[in-house]
Amino acid sequence: MKESSINHENTDFQSAKKVLSDFLLMNGFRKTIERFIILEEIYSTDEHFNVETLYSLLKKKKYRISRATVYNTIQVLMKCGLIIKQQFGKTTALFEKKLNTLHHDHLICTECGLILEFSDQHLEQIMRKVGELMDFEIHKYSLNLFGYCKNCSSN
Amino acid sequence: MKESSINHENTDFQSAKKVLSDFLLMNGFRKTIERFIILEEIYSTDEHFNVETLYSLLKKKKYRISRATVYNTIQVLMKCGLIIKQQFGKTTALFEKKLNTLHHDHLICTECGLILEFSDQHLEQIMRKVGELMDFEIHKYSLNLFGYCKNCSSN
DNA sequence: CTAGGTGCAAATGCTTTGCATGCCC
DNA sequence: GGGCATGCAAAGCATTTGCACCTAG
Numbered sequence: 001m002k003e004s005s006i007n008h009e010n011t012d013f014q015s016a017k018k019v020l021s022d023f024l025l026m027n028g029f030r031k032t033i034e035r036f037i038i039l040e041e042i043y044s045t046d047e048h049f050n051v052e053t054l055y056s057l058l059k060k061k062k063y064r065i066s067r068a069t070v071y072n073t074i075q076v077l078m079k080c081g082l083i084i085k086q087q088f089g090k091t092t093a094l095f096e097k098k099l100n101t102l103h104h105d106h107l108i109c110t111e112c113g114l115i116l117e118f119s120d121q122h123l124e125q126i127m128r129k130v131g132e133l134m135d136f137e138i139h140k141y142s143l144n145l146f147g148y149c150k151n152c153s154s155n
Numbered sequence: 156m157k158e159s160s161i162n163h164e165n166t167d168f169q170s171a172k173k174v175l176s177d178f179l180l181m182n183g184f185r186k187t188i189e190r191f192i193i194l195e196e197i198y199s200t201d202e203h204f205n206v207e208t209l210y211s212l213l214k215k216k217k218y219r220i221s222r223a224t225v226y227n228t229i230q231v232l233m234k235c236g237l238i239i240k241q242q243f244g245k246t247t248a249l250f251e252k253k254l255n256t257l258h259h260d261h262l263i264c265t266e267c268g269l270i271l272e273f274s275d276q277h278l279e280q281i282m283r284k285v286g287e288l289m290d291f292e293i294h295k296y297s298l299n300l301f302g303y304c305k306n307c308s309s310n
Numbered sequence: 311c312t313a314g315g316t317g318c319a320a321a322t323g324c325t326t327t328g329c330a331t332g333c334c335c
Numbered sequence: 336g337g338g339c340a341t342g343c344a345a346a347g348c349a350t351t352t353g354c355a356c357c358t359a360g
Contacts, residue, residue, distance in 0.1 A: 030339060087243075093247065123281065147294040149290070153292040205351080223352085226349095
């Protein structure tokens with residue numbers, strides 16, 4: 001079990017690396033080490049992260065990469081669809097890696113900050129219908145549910 | 156038609172004023188003029204607004220109210236349910252007045268910034284179901300659809 | 311009177327920008 | 336080698352905080 005999970009993460013990173021590499025080439029951007037270090041760091045965890053935690057993680061690993069580069073690289077990774085920005089109502093933006101998975105939404109515990117993910121097939125349909133009715137060409141949607149998680153509601 | 160719309164807005168403001176007044180009394184907060192001036196300003200329009208536009212509107216009307224007070228008052232108005240905060244992915248938060256209407260969601264045009272509102276009865280059901288399945292006590296949710304509006308998609 | 315509210319300005323936190331240096335193509 | 340990307344520091348915004356003064360209760 002453990003090994004297969006490791007392999008899976010590794011495969012995810014390998015394919016992400018290819019996506020980034022191709023994207024940079026096709027758009028005439030440079031393949032700098034920094035961009036790949038940051039990508040690897042992001043793909044080595046499943047958590048939602050923000051710029052600051054990512055930056056200090058890199059610091060801790062003795063990489064000499066500036067905040068500006070982290071921000072820059074995050075823009076690039078968003079453009080090639082490898083990560084997604086999530087604005088959960090806080091001022092600080094959170095990001096998550098985007099695998100070849102279905103669209104999913106979030107449950108956020110306003111008490112302890114826990115973030116769970118879920119997906120519901122009915123939602124896609126509803127979005128499409130709303131788009132037609134309102135004359136909108138919908139490209140993406142974000143749905144966040146706020147409340148108390150199991151632990152926090154029992155207290 | 157025009158008169159009835161004016162009356163309606165006025166009624167909304169009158170009842171909002173009462174809600175605020177009661178809320179302040181019940182919680183031992185002071186009924187300062189600033190709080191009511193800001194409430195009136197908010198209720199005199201139907202648009203989504205941010206702190207800066209609200210502040211400069213007050214400036215233009217020669218009120219001597221500071222940004223700090225606007226921020227403070229907005230917190231109060233949120234606590235008593237008279238306005239709702241909307242985070243549409245930008246860093247700047249937008250707010251809207253909350254009437255006794257049903258929950259509604261937003262369509263945001265990423266091209267021109269247009270914001271439309273809609274509501275769908277099916278969504279409420281889905282939210283409830285998800286809450287049960289995931290063991291979450293849901294208090295609110297926000298659903299935003301992003302894309303191009305009629306005008307922008309035709310260009 | 312007196313605590314909470316206000317105005318003002320300074321501080322904070324997150325993000326972007328300007329500029330000199332470095333390194334990919 | 337030429338120019339884009341980087342590191343660093345400074346600037347930019349939105350929001351919060353500290354403090355002296357003011358005012359509602």
